Each structure stands twice: as C-alpha cells, then as structure tokens.
Amino acid sequence: MCPHRLATLSQGRIDQWGRLQCVYHGWCFSGSGECKLIPQAPLDGPPVHTFQRACVAVYPSVVQNGIVWFWPSLDPQYKDIITKKKPPYIPELDDPSFTYKIFQRDIAYG
C-alpha cells in the first residue's frame, strides 16, 4: 500500500530505473522500500522522499512460474523465509505446450 494515499501498489508499474511507481501520483520506491522520488516535491525543498513515513513495507517475495509469491509478515524472523521455504513448483506452468489462465482473488484474511 502506498504511504501517500494508500493506493494499491500492486497496480503500479516498474519504471525504467527498476523502481515500483505508484499508479496514482507517481511516487517511486526501491526494492528495499525506500521512497526514491516524489514527483510533486519541489527540487529545492526538504528531501521529503527520504522521510521514514514515505517508505513502504517490504515482504519476503519471489517470482516462480511467473507468479509473485510473498510471505505476508513483516516479522524479522521471516526475513529470509523465501530461501528456506519455497512455494510449490508447478512445472506445467513453465511448459509452453500447456495453456493456463491467471486470475486474482482477494481473500479477506491475514
């Protein structure tokens, strides 16, 4: 969730510098959650993009079979969980002779 107006960052895009850009007002974030750009901030003003409140949470995540998997916890004990507990591998998803459809379903629980 974007710290600015809580827009869904999953609907953002990756810009030419590899930053996640919020779809709403264009704030940009690094892979470690630091805010790297607030387009509306004056260049000669305070560096508001460096403020802690402008940063986003970073969850352990990995892309496998073209799917983004993430561990929904910010608890430091799970920081490296993706290296220890891999998501299920589905070889058919990488096989070009198979077809499949991807869809998203939001499930309202933690």
Ligand code: FES
């Ligand atoms: S809500 Fe993300 S930049 Fe404004």
